[in-house]
Amino acid sequence: MMMIVGVIGAGQLARMMIPAAVELGIELRVLAEADGMSAGLAAVGVGDYRDRDAVLAFADTVDVLTFDHEHVPQEILRELVDRGVAVHPGPDALLYAQDKLLMREKLTELGLPVPDWARVENSDELAAFLSDHGSRAVVKTPRGGYDGKGVRVVRAADEADDWFAALTEGDALLVEELVDFSRELAQQVARRPSGEIVSWPLVETVQADGVCSEVIAPAPHSAGRLADVARQIAVTVAEGIGVTGALAVELFQTTDGRLLVNELAMRPHNSGHWSMDGSTTGQFEQHLRAVLDLPLGSTEIHDEWSVMVNILGGPVEGTLADRYATAMSQHPSVKVHNYGKAPRPGRKVGHVTAVGDDLDDVTYQARAAAAHFAD
Amino acid sequence: MMMIVGVIGAGQLARMMIPAAVELGIELRVLAEADGMSAGLAAVGVGDYRDRDAVLAFADTVDVLTFDHEHVPQEILRELVDRGVAVHPGPDALLYAQDKLLMREKLTELGLPVPDWARVENSDELAAFLSDHGSRAVVKTPRGGYDGKGVRVVRAADEADDWFAALTEGDALLVEELVDFSRELAQQVARRPSGEIVSWPLVETVQADGVCSEVIAPAPHSAGRLADVARQIAVTVAEGIGVTGALAVELFQTTDGRLLVNELAMRPHNSGHWSMDGSTTGQFEQHLRAVLDLPLGSTEIHDEWSVMVNILGGPVEGTLADRYATAMSQHPSVKVHNYGKAPRPGRKVGHVTAVGDDLDDVTYQARAAAAHFAD
Known part of the structure; x- marks a missing residue:
């Protein structure tokens, strides 16, 4: 079967596809925007994702094309499809991740709850x-x-x-x-071209200055009806828009208890990083399976709770690795993910995940471990 | 800190270090014996591990040197150490993995139970x-x-x-x-140069024609004294021989209930593959942490049981990936590891691991999934 997946963009999302690709024997080829990017290890070329010729030439070398981001222009995406390239997600779906006005119109048309x-x-x-x-x-x-x-x-x-x-x-x-919300949630699903959909548990996301800082999976107090509604919303989006690969639906839970769709991301998403360590199938493996139209993996969780904390900025001096000795000795159960990016204020340079059955302890472990990487 | 790890040898053990290296931001450089080997993705050169000049030149490009196998000649290893290269495990330890007579003498001297x-x-x-x-x-x-x-x-x-x-x-x-044994077991530990040692649970290994075919973790009926004795044996070996990195001690459990040391492996080992999916820290991540003298990770297990089944030989026609559609749809919880090697009778081309709390079900899942990859 076809096993060469091309990824346009070489950020940490492309990077975190590498381990899953290695384990499944999938050849991953990355089109990077510059040298030395996060997914540079798998980069086979450097090119601008807005450069039609560069993207077309790259597409010729792979079986399936997917993305680290949603910014490849529609005209290039449509030309790829016209030339018979398997593009996942396709331009008809990506349109709604690229244009928030079209997204609002489409979600309204699908009868979904939006602000x-x-x-x-x-x-x-x-x-x-x-x-x-x-x-x-x-x-x-x-x-x-x-x-x-x-x-x-x-x-x-x-x-x-x-x-x-x-x-x-x-x-x-x-x-x-401006929605009065009590918290933000995210529902992630994955859908393969032949139609199968799987969902992970609904998660709670915490933002700082508009950037995701922490994710709790599953979202506390989300059993039952709330989880069902969220899953149904995400499935309706995935099917209604024809998303292939990973889809994250960011949601507001309003102070009066409703769920409203905030944003869509049609790729692996920060709200799903926890699944690498907390679910049988992590989002990066699942995305690769989905874009290759392989059967999707179980999204079962092994511990009651996973808490993911982003490493934002990183140390003022030195690298993340300089902090491994203290972070790892004090938090031997925490999983550290280093994106190989130079520290810079506010930049996502890595994340940590803790899993376990006591939410307070898991939250403490993840936050404390992440704190070792900040100044 | 130093983060370039060189691996001599490019088999599946080197290959499975890649995902852990990517997540921790460790640069992995592999010296392959030929093009197209299992760990080819990380290969930076092709050279014979018995060729002094090739090995020395490779060592100059890395911070720490480790191995996919134990066959690098002692004289080359000792010259590397003399030149100040950090070699883990070092020649004084590897000696006992390279020569079974010396190993028997040393274990006897350490007072350990041997046939x-x-x-x-x-x-x-x-x-x-x-x-x-x-x-x-x-x-x-x-x-x-x-x-x-x-x-x-x-x-x-x-x-x-x-x-x-x-x-x-x-x-x-x-x-x-010829030991009358009721079963074979393996105890894996990891030790870092500064002395810290961690151990995984004692596992049961099943061999077919002298090749490991299946591993059950933890070994059934191994709680308490048996596990303590096994761990103490492995710690004595690791400290007595000065092993750095992963160490697997293969053991016989005799029909009269004693444990005897069979073989030693000073590297990640087939008996530890389950830990990638069943333990907080898998053996490949742990080996990298150990050879870099980083604090070792938790070896906690998340589900009661993990069962690993080797894919030996693989399909007579086609590749492992050709069987993904059936294997994955019927066993969505099983983790598939594909070494990217061409199928050949008896060859280890991959493995599958199932985890869960019901040993019968976990064993069934792992065996049935592996069977999809055989003819």
């Missing part, structure tokens, strides 16, 4: 939305945002004037109600 | 041993054997004549009593 939203082309339209929503809202640029970038909370219609001014003709911003 | 044995230079000496041991014994060539090669059960003194004839002056064969 109140509108397409706004100017500050007058934004003012109207604000007046209907208690003079506060979230404005988002439909394309190009991640980790909190391209997202702004506004309380007056002129607070997005710079973004309106930068719009090209026919474009618009997305405005959403 | 009756003798150094025999000719068939008269073998005849004397046989007459003292019920006319049956096991004759072994001290060097170069593995997976049942270089081992022969004899019932008459002339049955080793070909091996005696091939001996060079001053050399000898090892003869051992």
Whole structure:
């Protein structure tokens, strides 16, 4: 069978596919944007993902194409499909991860619960939305945002004037109600082209400055109905949009107990890193199985709780490895994942995961181990 | 800190170090004996491990040197140490994995339980041993054997004549009593240069035609005294011989209930593959931590049982991956490890591991999944 998977992008998501690929005998080829990136070990070339010729040439060397990120332009994706390349997820699905306005329209069409939203082309339209929503809202640029970038909370219609001014003709911003939420959750599923879908437990995600800092799996107090609803939402998204590979649906749990869809990620996602150590099949193995249309693995958990804490920034001096001696001696059960990236304030340079049956202890272990890698 | 680990040899043991190295940000450089070997992904060069210049040149490019096998000649190992290369395990330890006569002498000197044995230079000496041991014994060539090669059960003194004839002056064969054992066990530990030792649970190993076919972890009925004795034996070996990295001590459990040391392996070992999926720290990660003198990881188990079954030979036609669709759909919880080697009768081309709390079910799952890969 076909076993060469090409990954466009060489960040930590591509990197963490390497171990799963090695174990399954899958050849992983990465198209990196530069030398020395996180997944450099598997890089077979350096090229810009917006460069049609570079992407097409890379695609010729692989059986299946997948992604470390969602930014490959639609016209290139569609040309790949036209040329018969197996692209997973495909352009029809990726569209909704690339454009938040289209995503909101599609989720609304699928009957899924989303925050109140509108397409706004100017500050007058934004003012109207604000007046209907208690003079506060979230404005988002439909394309190009991640980790909190391209997202702004506004309380007056002129607070997005710079973004309106930068719009090209026919474009618009997305405005959403500022949701009163008690917590953020994420539901991850994987779907293979022939249709099989599996889901991991619903997880709770904690953000700091718009960046995921911690994930608790399963989400506390999520047994029963809440988990069922979340899973059904993610399955509806995966099937409704035709996602292949891993899909993460970020959710708000509102203060009045509803679930609303926040964002979609059609690739392995930070909210699923815990599964590498806490589930029979980790998200990176599952993504590879899914894009190769192989049967999906069990998402069973072995310990009651997994807590993943991101290493953000890393040490001011030296490398993560310089902290191994203290972190590992004090936390021998914690799994350390080092992305091989140079430390820089706020940058995701690694994560740690602890698993066990006592949530307080697991949380303590993961946070304390991660703290060894910060200054 | 130093993070480049060089591995001499590119078999599946080197290959399975790659995932752990990627997760910990360790750069792994492999000296392969040929192109296209199991650990080829991490190969930075091709060279003969008996070629002094090739090994020395490779050693210059790494911080720590370790091994996929135990066959690098002593004179090369000692020259490396003299040149200041960090070699783990070192020549003083590897000596006892390379020469079974020296190993028997050393274990006897350490007061450890071993089968009756003798150094025999000719068939008269073998005849004397046989007459003292019920006319049956096991004759072994001290060097170069593995997976049942270089081992022969004899019932008459002339049955080793070909091996005696091939001996060079001053050399000898090892003869051992044919132990009446009820089962074979293995105790694995890891030791770092600064002295810390951790042990995994005692496991039961099943051999077919002298090759490991199945491992059950922990060994059934091994709680308490048996496990304590086995661990104490392995710790005594590791400290007595100064092993650094992973050490597997293969043991006989005799029909009258004693433990006797059979063989030693100073590297990750087939009896420890289960730990990749069944223990917090798998043997390959632990070996890398140990040779880098990093704190060792927890060897806790998450499920009561792990059963590992080797894929021996593989399909007569096609590749392991051709069987993924059926194996994975019927056994979604089983972890498949594919060494990327061409199928060949009797060859270890992969393994599967199942974990869970019901030994019968776990054993069934592992055996049934492995059977999908055989014809």
